[in-house]
Amino acid sequence: MRGSSGWQGLLADLKQVRASILILAALLIFNAFFTPYFLSVQTLNVNLTQVATIIIVAMGMTLVIATGGVDLSVGSLMAISGVLAPLIFLSPAFANLQWLGILLAFILPVLVAGAFGLLNGLFVTRLKLQPIVATLVLYIAGRGIAQVITNGQLQSFSTPAFTYIGLGRPFGIPFQVILMLIIVAVTYWVVKRTVFGRSVLAVGGNETAAGLSGIPVSKVKLWVYSISGLLSGIAGLIVIAINSSSDANQVGQNMELDAIAAVAVGGTLLSGGKAQVLGTLFGALIIQLIRFTLLAKGVPDAAALVVKAAIIVVAVALQQRRRRE
Known part of the structure; x- marks a missing residue:
């Protein structure tokens, strides 16, 4: 019965995002x-x-927005993670222990990004800053930190054990796509099946009522911003692995726009209280296909930025109309 209920819940969620599915199909x-x-x-x-990295980051963004917040720092945290990894596995300290350097390069940069995400959460919960202001701090300073770490220099490398996360093709499937699907599945399960997931939605729906009902509001917010940071860190590693180089000026550029657009198009209310994980997945695919279609038809890539901005405006307008109805 539980399995049947799970499939019924999945079908119900797919029904809620049928508009996104139809647009994607078109x-x-x-x-x-x-x-x-x-x-x-x-x-x-x-x-x-x-699209894999956009979806990974957008999963964290979905949780943040579901609490009524937003995270503008995701691109900068990708850059920080991306510049730290080569410094670790290319360090002379690991010349004879390359496996250890690779292992630490997969772990430490992600944890650092998660720690910066936690800092965002502290700005929101302790200093009582508006999320857009709190995360704007690292949006600006984070990329500066990444540039300072490398003196703005491009870091090139050829380390197959590391680049596998971006270039590996197990069973002919890009490794980052497999990782992305796992992250989507885990996020969906968390939102639908755990106390934490229900707490996230409660905080976004009515923070005061959630607090009065015993939900640790501050702790929930700290967790969602930390998770957003961790996922940004993972995405940063994938990007530099694909390029076999790390550029603090380019890694994660405009990722915050892509992630927010994916969440908005997917049907998650930007005011909080709802988390359409599957909708975010389809929203990211729609944005990617729109960009691909424009490029295939000879439209400059810069025009895609205008389209993404327009998508957010339309998505928010439709959300507000549905709420009034």
Whole structure:
């Protein structure tokens, strides 16, 4: 019965995001007929590779927004994680213990990004800063920290054991896509099946009522910002692994816009109280396909930024209309 209930819940969630599914289907059909080689394995891998990091970051953003907050620092935290990893596994200290350097490069930068996420949470809960202001601090300072760490220099490397996270193809599937699917599944389970997930929605729905009912509001917020930081750290490692280089000026650039747009298009209320994890997944895929379609039709990539901004405006307008109804 529990398994049946789980499938029924999944189908109900898919029904709630049917508009996103229909838009995604329309984009797929359009490109299948009018974009050469769209149905090739190479094109599929390229699109999945590019969208995987957006989805990973957007999972953390979904939890943050569900509490009524927002995290503008995700791109900067990706940059910090991305510059720390090569410094670790290329360090002379691990010349004879490369496996240890690689292991630490996968762990420490992610933990550092998570610690900065926790700092965002402390700004929100202890200093009582508005989330947009609290995370704006690291949006600005975080990339500066990453640039200072490397003196603004590009770090190139060729370390197969590390680049596998971005270039590996187990069973022909990009490794980061497998990792992304695991993160989506875990996030969905957390939101739907755990006390923490219910607490996240309660805090975003009515923070005062949540506190009065015994939910540790501050602790919940600290956790969601920390999780957002951790996922940003993982995404930063994937990006530098794909490029076999780390550039503090480029890693995570505009990621906050992509993540927020994915969440908004997916149906999660930007005012909090709701978390459409599957919607965020489809929202990110829609944004990626729109960008791909524009590029395939010769539209400059810069135009995609305008489209993403327009998508957020339309999504928010539709959300407000549904709430009034």
